[in-house]
Amino acid sequence: xxxxxxxxxxxxxxxxxxxxxxxxxxxxxxxxxxxxxxxxxxxxxxxxxxxxxxxxxxxxxxxxxxxxxxxxxxxxxxxxxxxxxxxxxxxxxxxxxxxxxxxxxxxxxxxxxxxxxxxxxxxxxxxxxxxxxxxxxxxxxx
Amino acid sequence: xxxxxxxxxxxxxxxxxxxxxxxxxxxxxxxxxxxxxxxxxxxxxxxxxxxxxxxxxxxxxxxx
Numbered sequence: 001x002x003x004x005x006x007x008x009x010x011x012x013x014x015x016x017x018x019x020x021x022x023x024x025x026x027x028x029x030x031x032x033x034x035x036x037x038x039x040x041x042x043x044x045x046x047x048x049x050x051x052x053x054x055x056x057x058x059x060x061x062x063x064x065x066x067x068x069x070x071x072x073x074x075x076x077x078x079x080x081x082x083x084x085x086x087x088x089x090x091x092x093x094x095x096x097x098x099x100x101x102x103x104x105x106x107x108x109x110x111x112x113x114x115x116x117x118x119x120x121x122x123x124x125x126x127x128x129x130x131x132x133x134x135x136x137x138x139x140x141x142x
Numbered sequence: 143x144x145x146x147x148x149x150x151x152x153x154x155x156x157x158x159x160x161x162x163x164x165x166x167x168x169x170x171x172x173x174x175x176x177x178x179x180x181x182x183x184x185x186x187x188x189x190x191x192x193x194x195x196x197x198x199x200x201x202x203x204x205x206x
Binding site: 074081 | 159166167169170179180183186
């Protein structure tokens with residue numbers, strides 16, 4: 001059913017959590033810029049900024065044109081109905097299940113002497129791809 | 143599970159979007175229910191049945 005009715009506490013948390021996330025991401029980005037090798041900090045800040053812009057666009061679409069919003073947008077902004085929640089929950093479950101073997105494989109590769117940075121980058125990309133693909137497949141089948 | 147939501151909706155001249163708005167769900171959810179890809183929860187099934195003035199078992203049928 002619809003989850004558009006909110007208590008004052010839920011509304012407060014919906015404002016507080018993104019703000020706290022923004023502060024945390026900025027702090028991590030600045031720390032990485034200061035201490036991490038190469039352009040890691042700048043890359044992190046650009047990536048986080050793009051993700052925040054995408055989240056803001058999704059939020060605006062859900063609020064202003066809910067009939068045009070996608071399952072992904074409704075699910076991630078917590079404005080979805082029971083099917084949206086089911087799709088998101090199942091996609092996250094697939095991600096959780098696959099994260100264990102992927103992390104073990106990455107650890108083993110690092111253990112046998114492969115460069116850490118490419119492995120960690122590949123791990124992150126594999127996890128993001130897993131979530132995106134599983135969400136799309138589950139959304140199509142349900 | 144099979145259902146007759148599409149027949150009932152079209153017989154009342156409603157679009158999927160209108161039914162979705164009346165039930166408080168997305169149009170995609172209505173489409174998924176009508177095509178049998180998604181079985182609604184019991185509360186939503188009851189809401190659908192009440193909307194069409196039917197009983198749940200008159201709308202939703204278990205596959206034999």
